[in-house]
Amino acid sequence: MSAVQTQPGGGETRYRIAVDTGGTFTDVVVGSSTGDMAVGKALTTYDRVFTGFEGAVRRAAQSVGWDGDEVLRNADVIVYGTTHATNAVLTGRVAKTALLVTDGFADTLLLREGGRRDAFDSKAAYPPPYIPRQLTFEITERLSAEGEVLTPLDEEQVRSVLRTFPDHGIEAIAVACLWSIINDVHESRIAELIEEVLPGVPYTLSNDANPTIREYRRASAASIDASLKPLMADHLGKLRGDLLQFGFDGDLLVVTSEGAVLDVVDVLDRPVLLLNSGPSMAPLVGAAAAPERETVVVCDMGGTTYDVSLVEKGVVRHTREAWLGEPFVGHLTGLSSVAVTSIGAGGGSIAWIDAGGLLRVGPQSARSTPGPAAYGLGGEEPTVTDACVVLGYLDAQGFEGGFTLDHDAAVKAIETRIAKPLGMDVLVAAQAILDVSGHQMATATRQAALEHGVDPRGALIVAGGGAGAMVAAIIGNILEADTVLIPATAGVLAAYGAHRAPIATEFLSPLHNDTRNFDSASAASAVKELGKKAKFFAARFETVNPDAQFSYFVDARYPGQAWDLRVYLDGAPDATGDAARQIEDAFHAEHDRRNGTHDPASRVEIITWGVRVEIPRHELLSDEVTVTGESVVHRHDPIVFGGESHVTPRYRGVTLSPGQHIAGPAIIDQPTTTIVIPPEWDADLDDRSNIYLNRKEA
The missing domain is CATH 3.30.420.40 (ATPase, nucleotide binding domain)
Structure with a gap:
């Protein structure tokens, strides 16, 4: 030692x-x-x-x-x-959960927010709800939209229902009462009854999971949260x-x-809060790598998935529409999360031939067990990683992962499953696998960018993940991008983002208001309560950083709009002052920026008040770059680019110096990734050893 x-x-x-x-x-x-x-x-x-x-x-x-x-x-x-x-959640391997709802609202999870891919297809069956109908129990109670008790809670009924749960094998309980966001008296009492009748059984109240006016999102967030508690514990x-x-x-x-x-x-x-958390860290690296750029598209390719996210002027794009599964038929919590588009296209994505004889790649993955054929751990299906081994991109002897890649196994997998059935050469088949995968990733990137009004041709593409640097230039070619940035920490993009991530959370208060009929008393109460919660949370982490940052916002809409828009404000709104005008102006500006139009004559409805508390953690890593010696080409290999073989130098990445220029074709072997520079691209290192791939002029 x-x-x-x-x-x-x-x-x-x-x-x-x-x-x-x-x-x-x-x-x-x-x-x-x-x-x-x-x-x-x-x-x-x-x-x-x-x-x-x-x-x-x-x-x-x-x-x-x-x-x-x-x-x-x-x-x-x-x-x-x-x-x-x-x-x-996606595989259904969660705790068996029961849902308690207000009498008459048992189908909230079934109907979702439409529940159909095509809203006009009335014959389409609704997909199964997150919690089965037989485990959804209607409880006698009712509150008005103003929080008045219309029907008292039937406590004996609740006790009676709870006593049946051991027979059903219930492991967790979700509670979603109508209008609990205005008055949580019934949800709170049900919680006390759960602790009385079933002590130790985890439960979640909808008003705690997601205090939003939208009934489905509240019930869904509570149901998913409760079902995850035993598993994550x-x-x-x-x-x-x-x-x-x-x-x-x-x-x-x-x-x-x-x-x-x-x-x-x-x-x-x-x-x-853990849902969709995996891809949320990569955009932080993209934001830090190019804070001055108008738009950055971050592409993170790991072994299983390919994730796309956007950064605008250094700010990571968030959304509350992050569906688990397909939109409208999957599951939704309505909680704020980093906006990420994910597809099953990673290094371990399996290549296969469909019934029509067409080559497909993914979404199935070989994962870590058994893994790609080249891992030598029992995998027999050809993957994107196997194609990269056959084409010469990956250094079989220097692969980071604790083992040596098996070139022969990769060749056999592609030859047996793809090349022979399609009547083509193994190298041609390997190139085809990479091309199909590249087009899938480029399509996902283009779609994610265009859906947010961003033309990827004018954006900076930041590529990372263990496999991202291998295909970065391929994606750049398809997207007609002239520059692709490979961060110095590209191979561990999400982990590096987690290293820098702040401690943060949000607090919400779902009190309706109107800028032209402004209730200053309720607004002041909401802002005061949010401030107390935010300061209490920040005080817990004073030793990390006493200078917490508070960002106040509202979720608002024009009258008659189905969906609301999150608008951040300049400081805490002064409910006794010009808060209504401040919110109106901020909403008009944000609506115009996001949708290309606004109505300055219209009033604005406020659905939710909120505050985000962020505690920055001190930077531990130095920006200084250590160079171990002269730039080293450790050998020349025959590498296949676009179907043609080129004798290509392989550089050891740890020996490259800031400011160095590398002409393509070339391969840079980093400890945690491999950077592929095709013949039509060059590479330049900046002063922090980030690598810019630049397309050569024709």
Whole structure:
């Protein structure tokens, strides 16, 4: 065991670890109190996440001469990102959950917000609700829209229903009473009855899960949150237990869908915040890499998925329309999350031939087990990774992941499953797999950009993820982009984003108001209550950073509009002053920016008041770039680009210097990714070793 590293001023070096557990690889970024950084990868271990996490930390530590045990024990903070909650919801592997609703509203989850792909197809069957109808129980109670009790809660009925739950095998309970956002007296009483009749059974109240006026989103958020509580308590509990056994006694933070992190205790209390959290970190790196650019399109390609997100003037785009599954027929919580479009197109995506004889790629993935054929772990299906091995992109001997790639196995998989059935050469088949995958990713990128009014041809494309740098130029070609940025930390894009992410959350108050008939008393009450909650939350993290940032906003709409728009304000609105005019002006401007039109003569309806609390964490990593020596071409390989073989130099990325120019074709082997520079592209390193791929002039 090596000696403990010491800081210049004496004392042991402390560490911050950020981990992103993906479908294929677990990525880590380790920062030290000396400003140094190490990165590592290991295959994700589904049975016990700590195994893959520990392996990645050890590989990162080994790469810079640190001791893995000391890194784990001396970590002050571990930031953990996972897709576990999202995958559980999509596959239905969640706790058996019951839903208690107001009498007459048992079909809220069935009808959703339309419940059909085609709103005019009245014959289409509704897809199954998140909680089955037989586990949805109508409770006698009713409040008015003003919060007046119209029908008292039938407490004996609630007790009677709850007593049947052990026979149903119920593991969690969701409660969604009508108008609980105005008066939560009945939901709160039901919570007391649950604790009385079924002590220890986890439950979620809709007013806590998502206090919104939209009934379906409230009920859906509560249902999903409740169903995740036993699962995530077990998942995060095992991780915490393994860390404690290893001697870790620091803070465990968890990545949320808001593009931020929260203490593990907060997440266990509200696990719905973990949905879609996996891809939320990559945009933070895109925003930091090019803060001056008008629009940045961030493309994150891992082993299982390809994720696209947008950054506008350094601000990451958020949405409250993040469906789990297909829009209108999947599930929706209505909570704010980073706007991400995801498709099943990663390095592990499987190539196959459909019934019509056409080549397809994905969405099925080989994942980490058995993995692509080239991993030599039993996989026999050809994948995008196998195609890259056959074409020569990946260095079989220098692959980061704890094993050597099997070139022959990759050739056999493509030859057997694709080349022979289609009557083509193996190299041609491998190129076809890459081309099909590239077009799928470019199409997803174009669609995501255009849906938000962004022309990808004029935007900066930022590509990352373990496989993103291999196909960045291919995507750039299809999108007609002249420049693609590969961040220095591209191979661990999400983990690096988690390293920098702030601690943040939102508080909401769903009080309706009108700018032309403004109720200043209710507005003042809402703003005051939000301020108290925000300051209490910030006070918990004063030791992290006493200078918390508060961003007030409203969700508002023009009268008659079906959907509302989130509008951020310049400071806390002064309800006794010009708050109504401030909100109107801000809404008109935002509506014009987002939709290309506005109505300055119209009044504005306020649906929700809110505040976002953000606690920036101090930067641990240095921007200084360490160069280990002269630029090294460690060999020349025959690499296939667009069906033609080129003798191509392979550079060791750690030896490249800021400002260096590399003419294509070339390959740059980084510790956690491979950067492919086709013949029609060049590469230039900036002063932070970010790599810009630039298309050569014709």
